[in-house]
Amino acid sequence: MTTEAEAQRLDAADPLRHFRGRFDLPxxxxxxxxxxxxxxxxxTRERLHTVIDGEWGDGLIRSWNRLPDKLGGGGEWITLPxxxxxxxxxxxxxxAHEVIACDSTSVNxxxxxxxxxxxQAGDDGRRKVVLSEPGNFPTDLYMIEGLERQGLAERRLAGVDDIEAALDEDVxxxxxxxxxYKxxxxxxxxxxxxxxHDRGALVLWDLSHSVGAVPVELARAKADFAVGCGYKYLNGGPGAPAFAFVAERHLHALEQPLTGWFGHAKPFDFDDDYVPANGIDRLLCGTPQVLGMSALESGVAITAEAxxxxxxxxxxxxxxxxxxxVSRLLPDLPxxxxxxxxxxGSQLSFRHEHAYPICQALIARGVIGDFRAPDILRFGFGPLYIGYEDLLRAAEHLAEVVATGEWDREEFRARAAVT
Amino acid sequence: MTTEAEAQRLDAADPLRHFRGRFDLPxxxxxxxxxxxxxxxxxTRERLHTVIDGEWGDGLIRSWNRLPDKLGGGGEWITLPxxxxxxxxxxxxxxAHEVIACDSTSVNxxxxxxxxxxxQAGDDGRRKVVLSEPGNFPTDLYMIEGLERQGLAERRLAGVDDIEAALDEDVxxxxxxxxxYKxxxxxxxxxxxxxxHDRGALVLWDLSHSVGAVPVELARAKADFAVGCGYKYLNGGPGAPAFAFVAERHLHALEQPLTGWFGHAKPFDFDDDYVPANGIDRLLCGTPQVLGMSALESGVAITAEAxxxxxxxxxxxxxxxxxxxVSRLLPDLPxxxxxxxxxxGSQLSFRHEHAYPICQALIARGVIGDFRAPDILRFGFGPLYIGYEDLLRAAEHLAEVVATGEWDREEFRARAAVT
Incomplete structure (x- = not known):
């Protein structure tokens, strides 16, 4: 049932439908x-205008600790993370005390x-392997390489079906x-x-493509660590700060290498020696980016409200x-x-050898999905602002672009960096 | 000559006076x-409104590579750093190719x-000392400690007059x-x-309190590395991204440990293995924070224009x-x-045992300087927006607060975290 009538029925029955009006999509x-x-x-538009004009413009340095009296919302900058x-x-x-917003996903x-x-160094110093899967999001793999270059880690990759077999005593x-992501x-x-855990390894989950769209139960899964991205389903804005999670049982022993002043127990005592703050706060490093943090706080608030x-x-x-x-309109598209x-997750990916120009041709029609090398067309479904009729239209555009060969033009083949 | 007439004469003759109108100070x-x-x-207010409404709101993901046609300014996000x-x-x-904006000062x-x-590891592996001075800005000292904890560095502190004597072959x-800063x-x-250099050591300069206010000649000094802050004299906004400099002669051999995807030669090829980008770009790590970067670009533009x-x-x-x-009004204030x-630098610091409540009492009068532990009153002079008459007024307020004991109230003694 993918008729227009059915799409309209689903939209009408959607309990989140009213959130659509919270976004002015072009x-x-x-x-x-x-x-x-x-x-x-x-x-977020309103919040940022308040942050810019009121908190920064009028409040100036004072906004770190208290906002100008005339500003109702927000909250002092110092506690944003x-x-x-x-x-x-x-x-x-x-x-709440296991999670903090800071830096980028990569840095976290x-x-x-x-x-x-x-x-893990407490044992015999043998456990150095960081196990992941090939084809994981690149920055995750690259950050392991950085630690490998320091002699601190050894990167091991195993296909997701072989992960359990690859979990030996070196991990x-x-x-x-x-x-x-793909x-x-x-x-x-x-x-x-x-x-x-059965093999004595700790676990770090990257939730970048999960948070705000799929069920995540870190405590129930007994996860040790997690990171995630602020600019995807959390709608935190381009290059938004990321977040990090450390299970309560690890907080007392937590050490981290980026020992900047905001992770100090008393940053404004300006001591020469580093004493880590209690708990999750010690994951902070430099001065928090207030504009990005404010947008992220606003984006998270809508997600929490829904x-x-x-x-x-x-x-x-x-x-x-x-x-x-898509099955109905393009039964041969895998x-x-x-x-x-x-x-x-809240996305679907299709394989087509001409995925790149198809993606560009769709963008030219106003249907914005993305391309992931080498041959993936990816569509994500933000549940706060996407409706069923939107999806029917998008699928119709996709079918037309593929069926007519509209993608086969020089302008769509020309590559630019794409995020 | 610190009369009102002299202050007014200096303001009238100030070639940067017209920049004052570029800031709406409260x-x-x-x-x-x-x-x-x-x-x-x-x-920056205007630029950010364009970034929020136009580049993010209307341009959405497309703004990474090209901005919506209706937007004149800005420029694509991907090249902001x-x-x-x-x-x-x-x-x-x-x-130009020796400097890039990214992350925080601490991370850089x-x-x-x-x-x-x-x-330096090429030699005999003995050179591990990072030499600095006690009382340097805390985050600088703390970041050395983080590397010491990894066994990679050894922190050595020597008073600034003893630095040359402390430069031995281990440095x-x-x-x-x-x-x-103080x-x-x-x-x-x-x-x-x-x-x-005479002793075979490299040099890293922190320019956080220099850039935009004092002469800095990195090339002439043959400096190797530098970092600096975007939110002080560059007026880049609260928690603005920082910048990093690497001398051209070191760029080909440059390696860094935070090997995130934006520092990759081809980030959008999504390869599993890290290949550093050419030149200074390899200092990038995670996704750049667009809101903060945009504000910083705007702030730097005014500085450059002046x-x-x-x-x-x-x-x-x-x-x-x-x-x-201050000498005339408070001759005993050191x-x-x-x-x-x-x-x-473009600042003056005074010592007073009651510096904290004096600072608070001044803030209550609208004179915003700051306190640095344990007993420093610090005043900075942003040359784009401060005038001579402002300074005469501020000194008069300071003299009144000190002379009348106005600072000696409970409300001014109560401490909050201060940046």
Whole structure:
């Protein structure tokens, strides 16, 4: 059932439908790339205007500790990392004091791999392997390489079906991305975490493509560490700060290598020697980026308001509907995402040898998905602002572009860097 | 000559006077803390509104590579780090391809200490000492500690007059802050760099309190590395991205430990293995923070427009004028900044045992300077927006607060975290 009438019925029955009005998506655009960069919430526009004109412009340096009296919202800048962490926590099955917003996903991966290796160094110093899968998101793999170059880590890659066999006594840390950026495949967090723990390894989950769209239960899975991205389903804005999670049981022993002043117990005592702050705060390094943090806090607030259960339910329904539309219109286009909606993220990926120009031709029509090398067309379904009729239209555009060969033009083949 | 008439004469003759209108400083505020957080330029307010509504809101993911047609300014997001680096370069005596904007000052310090240690490891592996001075800005010292904990570095501190004596064959890197955050004392970059090079050490300069206010000639001094802060005299906004400099002669051998995807030669090929980008680009790590970068680019543009020579000349004249005002009104208040305006940054610091409540009492009057533990009152002079009459007024407020004991109230003694 992928008729227009059915799409309209689903839209009308959608309990999250009213969130659509919280985003002014541009006229004529069907935005299926919120898994790469979430759109601008109207409340974030307002919040940023307040931060710029009021908090920075009028409050100046004072806003670190208290906001100008005339500003109601916001909150002092100094607590942004902790406030955002606390707001993200319920979306990922964590406690407020286990999560903090800071730096980029890459930098947080570095801190937490290092921290895990440090915790594992107690034994005989043999456990140095960081195990991941080939084809994981590149920055995850590259950050392991950086530590390998320092002699601190040894990178081992095993296909996802061979992970359990590759978990031997040399493995210090299993580091995986929960939802695969390219295929949308979602891993069984609880099972893989337990398998790693059985072999004495710790586990770090990258939640970049999960948070805000799929169920994440870090505590239930007994995960040790996690990181995630602020600019995808959390709608935190381009290059938004990332977040990091450390299970409560590890907080007392947590050490990290980027020992900047904001992670100090008393940063404003200006002591010469580093004394780490208590708990998760010690993951902070330099001065927090206030503009990015403020946008992220606003984006997380909408996600929290909608509620993760409703977001997950709608994400699954959207992806199932789009899959059915594409199946009907383009029965020969292979979908490389898992069949079971409970086994994938809020995205669907299709393989086509001309994926790049097809993607460009769709963008020219206002249907924004993305291309992932070498041959993947990827569509993400932001459950706050995408509707079923949007998806039917997008699938129709896709079918027309493929069927007519509209993509086969020089202008669509020319490559630019794409994120 | 610190009369009102003289202040007005100096303001009228100030060639940078017209830049004052580029900032809407709040009514009733005398802002002498631009060395901690620069104020909001009007052009940055406009630029950010364009970034938020146009580039993010309308352009969405497309803005990474091209901006919506209706947007004139800006430029695609993907080149922000390089564009800002190129704009900062002439302010610090560097070439465009030697500077890049990224991450925080602390994170960039980590990368460059590590890079220097890596370059020095070629010898006999003995050079592990990173030499700095006690009382340097804390995050600089803390980042060395993080590397010490990894076994990669050994921290050695020597008072600034003993630095040359402490430069022995174990020193891999001399790392100093050019203008001291607390006293404003400026070091002789060329002399200390030469002394370090004579002993085979590399040199990393922290320019956080220098850039945009004092002459910096990295190439002339033959400096190897530098970092600096975007949110002080560059007026880049709260928590703005930082920048990093690597001398051209080191770029080919440069390695850094935070090997994130944006530092990859071809990030959008999504390869499993890390291949560093050419040149300074390899200092990038995670996805650049677009909101902060955009504000920084705008702030740097004003600085560049005013020209560093004019900014330096005015900074010196402002600080001399304020010193003369305070000397006349409070002859017993010791100034701990160097006497020679060419030997200090664009700030003056005074010692008073009640510096904290005095600072708070001044803030209550709208005179915003800052306190640095344990007993320093610090005033910074942003040459783009501060005038001589402002300084005369501020000195009069200071004298009244001290003379009347107005500071001696509970409300001014209560401490909060202060940046």
């Amino acid at each position: 006229e004529g655009v069907l935005y299926l790339d919120g898994n790469s960069l979430g759109p601008l919430p109207n409340s 902790q406030r955002i962490g606390a707001a993200i926590a319920p979306l990922i099955g964590a406690q 991966i570095f801190k937490l791999i290092w921290a895990a290796l440090r915790m 210090a840390l299993l580091m995986l991305t929960h939802v695969h 295929t949308g495949r979602m891993l069984d967090m609880a099972r893989l975490t337990a398998a790693a 509620g993760i259960d409703a977001l997950v339910a709608k994400s699954r329904a959207l992806s199932e509907f789009f899959r059915a539309c 979908c490389v995402s898992p069949d079971d909606p409970a086994g994938r | 009514e009733g505020v005398l802002y002498l803390d631009g060395n901690s957080l620069g104020p909001l330029p009007n052009s 390089q564009r800002i680096g190129a704009a900062i370069a002439p302010l610090i005596g560097a070439q 310090i980590f990368k460059l200490i590590w890079a220097a240690l890596r370059m 891999a890197l001399l790392m100093l802050t050019h203008v001291h 006293t404003g004392r400026m070091l002789d970059m060329a002399r200390l760099t030469a002394a370090a 020209g560093i020579d004019a900014l330096v000349a005015k900074s010196r004249a402002l600080s001399e004028f304020f010193r003369a005002c 100034c701990v900044s160097p006497d020679d305006p060419a030997g200090r």
